[in-house]
Amino acid sequence: MITTLFFLLLIAFELCYVTSKQTKINKPAKYLRKIIANPKSARIVAALIFVLSTVLFIIQLGWVSGLIACLVCLMGAGNLVVTLHPFRYLRGPAIMGLFFFFLILEFII
Numbered sequence: 001m002i003t004t005l006f007f008l009l010l011i012a013f014e015l016c017y018v019t020s021k022q023t024k025i026n027k028p029a030k031y032l033r034k035i036i037a038n039p040k041s042a043r044i045v046a047a048l049i050f051v052l053s054t055v056l057f058i059i060q061l062g063w064v065s066g067l068i069a070c071l072v073c074l075m076g077a078g079n080l081v082v083t084l085h086p087f088r089y090l091r092g093p094a095i096m097g098l099f100f101f102f103l104i105l106e107f108i109i
Contacts, residue, residue: 001060002069003102005053009070010077010095012049015042017081050074 017023018032019039025032035042057073058066 001056001106002073003099003106005056005060005070006073006077007095007099008049008053008056009073010080012046012053013074013077013081014085015046015049017085019043019046 015035018025018035019042025036028036053073054067054070057070060066061069
């Protein structure tokens with residue numbers, strides 16, 4: 001569950017990062033062009049994902065622990081997006097592969 005919530009925060013932060021006016025993307029992918037064309041709707045979706053993941057963290061871990069865990073995961077997701085996005089390391093197959101690897105690892109442990 002924590003892996004899925006972190007993945008949701010990663011997606012939401014990526015949406016916020018891509019729709020920022022300060023971000024310059026050379027040759028954006030097809031899905032990024034659609035997101036960049038509608039920044040308001042992308043930000044609304046990102047805000048809804050942030051709220052959803054925060055609520056799920058609180059349900060899973062409790063009130064204070066859930067908020068702190070959400071903030072820590074948000075800082076981690078933000079760090080990954082800001083650091084790796086300019087190098088185009090965050091692509092669909094790589095992210096999905098890592099997500100399933102960590103999800104299986106979470107179930108095993």
